[in-house]
Every structure is written in structure tokens, then in C-alpha cells.
Amino acid sequence: MSVEGVHALVRRTHEERVLRVLREHGALSRGQIAAKVGLSRTTLSEITGDLLSRGAVVVVDTDASLRAGSGRPAELLTLDPSSGQFLGVDLGHTRVRIAVADAAHEVMAAGHQTYGPDTGWPERVAIAFDLIDDVGTGSGVSFRALQGVGVGVAGPRPAEPAVAQAFRERFGTTVIADNNTRFAALAEAITEGPDLQDVLYIRLADGIGGGLVVGGRLVTGGHGVAGEFGHVPATGPGAEPDPCRCGRHGCLETVASVPAVLRTCRRRGLAVHTAEDLEAALRRGDPVAAAVLDEAAVAVGQVLAAAALVLDPAQIVVGGRLTRCWPGVVDRVAATIAERAGTATPRVVRAARLGDEDGALGAIAALYRQTPLLAGYH
């Protein structure tokens, strides 16, 4: 390698590290960048000066909270927003949602399209492609510098490889695919800030799924099925005699999913058939609805208490349609966790902040984090 080549290589390596943390974290001050990449402020200033002059990096904002000793607010730098687009897709059981974000972490466009629950994967993918075209056209967002596509796929997992391959062929770029609830867990975790390390996320909806962030990383598990909170045996008073769709008995999903709660209410004489019915019953103070929901929340709390003792998360996030039926669900879950796992360790138990866009946003977050390896710079 020539001497010039070597010099260029070192410079490029420094630059890559700066660009990588900006890609992963969005807007950062120079001080934050220096801390994250481990470069001196002097070396960093040279690098950012050059990147700014070339337009690869831009000043987006000033953040008074990061005010330096000089009294000047710290400037926040990001990647040139137009330098890349990141597409997140959430292929659920009855609808697809997409979101497009730029390299500065701003969501530029989003959309959704419903389909029947019996729609096959090839058709779902075709509907997603049409939606992406429509959203692009409607919003004026181009995908000319598409950096990657993250695709969240509702279980079962076997659909993921074929779906990923279809997106890869269509877009000719990096595609990552994972369970959509796991992506939602990542999205919820980073609503707290990009550095939150340990989060448990559970979603109480038509089924019960979840995801874990451990040490700042989304956990996939040894076989790609981590986060199966729905099939943990539930031991609460509401435990269900009917078998779960997995074939076993007493799974949390048979106690605390929306259909399970509705079924238990009906068995106790309350005619509810949808989450909206349940919500209305709760709002008018129906004691059966309140008791069944309470039992479900206790069962969820018991399962999460055991997981919290093992994993020691900083936050536990409870989301999904059931939690939106009655805000008290999350409080009841929190109280059960405190009772069963103790309060010696401070644990934040909170409701999910994101809505149905969580899967698509988590897919984008995973793309930002899937940073290129330093490998191969010889």
C-alpha cells in the first residue's frame, strides 16, 4: 500500500466511525460524538470540519442543555438528511404499515393498508410494494439513496426468509427481517433515549408477544424465538381450562390476550365480542369486565415479575390493544410485579408510548443500528 493510500485509509477510518455514530444515534453534539468514538476533540474537529464542508454532515439545531462552558449552546450535527432513506415495513396479520425516515432520523412519510387475515404472504408483500409506491408518490419522497429496508413480520417466523428475499429482489439493498413485535420492543426502548440498555416489552393484543433489549441490543435468542411471553404458563386465578393454540394449557395468552379476556367475560355472562365492547363495559363500571381484566393484569404481572428477577430490566413496557381498554391495567401489572419481585430494585413499569407505527419505526431503528462492520478496510 502506498504512503498516500495509508494516510487516506486512516482518515477514512476516522470518518467512518463518526458517520457510524451519527447514523446510529441521529443528532449529536461534537462532545457526544467525541465521547462515543473515542477521538480527541482536536482530531474530531478536523474530521467534522471536513465532513461539514463536503455536506456529508449538517448542523441541524442547537441544544441549550448541552451548553458548553463558553455559554454558547452546543451545535447538534447529523448526517445530511438527504444522504439516505431508511424504509421500515410492518407486515401484520391484517394490515401492513410503512414508514420512511431520513439519515437524520426524521420520519418523512408513513402509511398503512389493511388486508384479510387469510391473505397469503406473497399477496401481503405485493400489497406492501404498492403501498410503498403510493406513499412515495403521495409524499414526494424518493428512494434514490435507499440505505436499507427493515421488515417486521408477524409470527410465525418461517415467513421471514421468503419475505426478506422478496424485498431484497425488489429494492436491491440491505434487508433485515425479524419479528414485528421484537422491532416494536426496540422502538419503545429508544423512546427513552438511544442508550437505554435493558428493557422488557410485552404486547397484549390478539395474541401476546414481546421483546427484550439486553445490554442495548435486541435479543433474538438461540433459535430466533426470544420474547415468547404469551406461552409462559400463567398461574393467576384467571387461568383458563381451554388449551392454547400452541397445544399446551394455561399459557398467558389464554388468560390475558384480548380474545381470552372477551371469552372469559362471556363465560361469566357479559356479552362482549370486541375490544370496543369491553372498553364500553369498563367505562360503565361493569364488575365482570373489571374483575376479568384485573385477573388478566395480575397474570401478566406474575409472568413479568419472574422475567424481571432473571433479567433485571431498567424498564418494563406494557402495550397493545388491551392496555388501551383501561388505563388501570398497567398500574395493576406494576403493583403485581412489585409484590412478586420486590421493590429493592427500582423498576419503571410504564405503558407503551407508540401506537401501531411501533413495528415500522423499530425496523428503521434496527437499520440505523445495523452499522457496517469495520471489517475489510485493508
Next chain:
Amino acid sequence: MSVEGVHALVRRTHEERVLRVLREHGALSRGQIAAKVGLSRTTLSEITGDLLSRGAVVVVDTDASLRAGSGRPAELLTLDPSSGQFLGVDLGHTRVRIAVADAAHEVMAAGHQTYGPDTGWPERVAIAFDLIDDVGTGSGVSFRALQGVGVGVAGPRPAEPAVAQAFRERFGTTVIADNNTRFAALAEAITEGPDLQDVLYIRLADGIGGGLVVGGRLVTGGHGVAGEFGHVPATGPGAEPDPCRCGRHGCLETVASVPAVLRTCRRRGLAVHTAEDLEAALRRGDPVAAAVLDEAAVAVGQVLAAAALVLDPAQIVVGGRLTRCWPGVVDRVAATIAERAGTATPRVVRAARLGDEDGALGAIAALYRQTPLLAGYH
């Protein structure tokens, strides 16, 4: 920076990456090193040739299983064994164990010393220092290139910082301190090979503790207390009416620790006071001992089944004195996990392989893995 400086920097960076993977993994072939550091074989050959000629790296062995196409067995390289010593210390409730390993991952010396359960932490540390001196003198191992000390500390956690500080002052080197059962988990995980990613480890002894390896990393949790399997509520038929030492009721530790099993046996009329008594009773086929141990194993299996559904480990390792009382314990745990968590996902449930040296070996493994950051090479 001068041109010579730049050139030297690139070379040093390559070298550091090679040395780092050898430090972390022990003996590796050139092909394995190339894959792990992401250098081409050509670039790597230059680096390893230079490191070999300087004696920083040595050929330790040939591994026929890594035979190259040429028919020659692949050579395994390691760091020069004498280039560094790594000291592992396990400060338990009633004894300290130490182990010393070299930079090639060979254990050079080991020893242990008992003390009373009421011994304070400063005295335990003083006993450990004496033991280290004795083992060094007795084995002829010098600590002249001590690279670090890993100290496993039996709970509760608050002792760790003071203990770490005492070792830091004594040895003037890097000291890492963590729970000794967590270090044992790491040691057990890597008995399977350096790359095992997802392992749950539980130890059934005077108390019940555990550790997790997720994505190849030891999990500490948001507050440093991950792995508290002992205080997960146990729901098996052996659930205990007396409160746990944590103040709550029904913790796994009140059902499946050695003292809990002995207590339950006594309550049912079997006079056993030590693990050895229990072992003898089991060997002569005592039905009370068998039933109590079976109930304990089922409770452990239920707790691990829930954790396995959430974490999706490749392996679940069950160790501690109780498992050595009767080999069937692990099989019963495995059967319960299969029953409660299903068999769709292949999970290996196995007995621990290491003995009481596991904590000290895990502390050393953690040192190997605590690789210096690439930061600061400007």
C-alpha cells in the same frame, strides 16, 4: 501526524485486532483469526509472520480438524503464554478459590482456603492475598506481567466495589468484580466453545443463584442483579409455607435449595441435616428423599421453562451441590421444561461440567473478554 507515524498506526491497529482475538479466544488457526478480524489472508499472514518472529505469538499445536485443502493440519497460534498472567478469585461465603492462567488460556496454578461464614470482607480479602502469595510461591508462577484480576464475590452485591478497590491497590492492575455465580455461568457457557451465544445457568446450592449469557455476553442487568432465579415465585407442589430470607413467600430458594430440601425432608420425618445425608438417603432409595427432590426439580423446571420461553437459550445448565446428590435431578428438570415450554425449539438441558473452580475460571474468562477498546489510537 507524520507519514511514518500513519503507517505505523495502521500496522499497529491490525496487530491489535489480531492480538485481541487471540487474547479472547485462546488458540486459533490463521483461518479462524482471519474470519474473526475481517482481514484478508494475505494481510493476516504479514501480521502473524511479524508477530511470530517477535515472539509475541507462538505456534502451540496443530489441529487436524482444521486441516486445510493442502492436506496439512492447520497450525494453531496463541499469544506468547508468558506475555501475561490472568488471576481469577472467587470469594464465596465460606472459602476463597483462586486460579491463574496464562495468555494462551492454560491454567498454571490454583488453590483454595476455607474460612468461617461470619468472616468479614476485609478478612476474606486478606486471606485471599495470602493464598495468592502461597500459590505463586508453591507453583513458581510469577505475576510479573499480571494483566488483570477478576474477582467473583458471593452476594450481596454491595461488597463488590470495596473488594475490587482492595485488589486494585494491592496489584496495581485492572480489576473487574462481579457476582461469583455470574462468572460461573460464563465459565460453563464457554466449556461448549468460545462462541456459545445464549445460555441460562442456575446453581442449586445453599442458596439459588444464576447467570445468563445473551448474544455472547454476560448479562448484568439494569441494576447489576440479573440472574435472581432463587427469588422467582415457585409454583410447584413443594411450595413452602415459610418466608424466604428476602421476606417474600414461595421463592424458588425456599423449595429447591439444599437447606430447603433438607427442611422439607425433615418435616416429612426423614432426619437429614447435610447434603451428604440426603445423598445417602437417595442412594438407599428412601421414598421421602426421592419425592422431595423430585418436587424441587419440577419447581426448578417450571421457573426455567418460563425463562426459556422469554430468552430462547441454546443451552440450559443446571449445577450446584443439589444436582450432585442425585444425577436424575437434571433429567427431571429437563422433562419439566419440555412439558411446560414445548419441544418445538431444540434446547439442550445439561448438568454443569465444572466443579467449585467455576467462579475463578469465569473471572479469568471475563478478563480475557474485557478487551481494550479501539478508542484512543489517535
